[in-house]
Amino acid sequence: MSTLFKGSGVAIVTPFKDGSVDYTAFTRLIELQIISGTDAIIVCGTTGEAATLTPEERTEVIRFCVERVDGRVPVIAGSGSNNTAKAIELSREAEALGVDGLLIVTPYYNKTSQAGLVAHYGAICEQVHLPILVYNVPSRTGLNVLPATMQKIMGECENVVGIKEASGNIEQIVNLAALCPGLDIYSGNDDHILPVLSVGGKGVISTIANVVPSEVHNLCMAFFAGKLDIARKLQFMLLPVWRAAFCETNPIPIKTMMHMMDLCGDELRLPLVPPQPENRELMKKALKDFGLI
Secondary structure: OOOOOOEEEEEOOOOEEOOEEOHHHHHHHHHHHHHOOOOEEEEOOOOOOHHHOOHHHHHHHHHHHHHHHOOOOOEEEEOOOOOHHHHHHHHHHHHHOOOOEEEEEOOOOOOOOHHHHHHHHHHHHOOOOOOEEEEEOHHHHOOOOOHHHHHHHHHHOOOEEEEEEOOOOHHHHHHHHHHOOOOEEEEOOHHHHHHHHHOOOOEEEEOHHHOOHHHHHHHHHHHHOOOHHHHHHHHHHHHHHHHHHOOOOOOHHHHHHHHHOOOOOOOOOOOOOOOOHHHHHHHHHHHHHOOOO
16 A cells, blocks of 8 residues: 655644534634645544544544545544454444544553554454554553564554554664564654654654644655755754643643634643643743744
């Protein structure tokens, strides 16, 4: 299967208003991403608060995003679960809704072994035909996909085309790139975009692209064009925005920052709560210094 996208994929937020999904704001966010050059939209992921969407909301959010984007960029849906049967169900539903690919997080809480990871993704791949990105985020799942395991998954699952690598372990990512030369690697950390690109990565699945979409896209494109000085400058410029966006659990800060920019409301669903006052000030300063408010 071919590469899903090359460049910046935004892990788009799900805006809420009065307890429901705010589709007026969601339309605005989708259009902002497309006009800003974003290369793919990832819907119903961690940043999109998929964990607290009802099944009906999840279906409608994906359907709405696919219809609004209308083929202008790839739409990738989060469809992972710690129940393999549920992950298959979510993946098949997303496929029927017309997404271009799936982002499937590793099992969490009832975390499995490395052999169990191969079996988990193998079972999903037997039931869906879309390109799949494995999502490795040990800080949230308590489970790390080792490079040798990823090699086995690729060998058994022909529609696993890539990985969102959010381990934060550059040594591991370098070893992964060396061991799996046919794997599309996307940085799952906005502070590691350039390092991942430098070992052959295809781009980033970005949280901060919700507020700086053009800059994240331009960083990737500068690297691909061989303009390393520009790419390096952009990576460094984005660090204060990244620090602010992760001063508390994602997506608390990014939604707060988007509200400060009048992009959408800052409504969250429990167990997420508004940020502490001192962190709110950090976010405001980062946005002001970047010229966003």
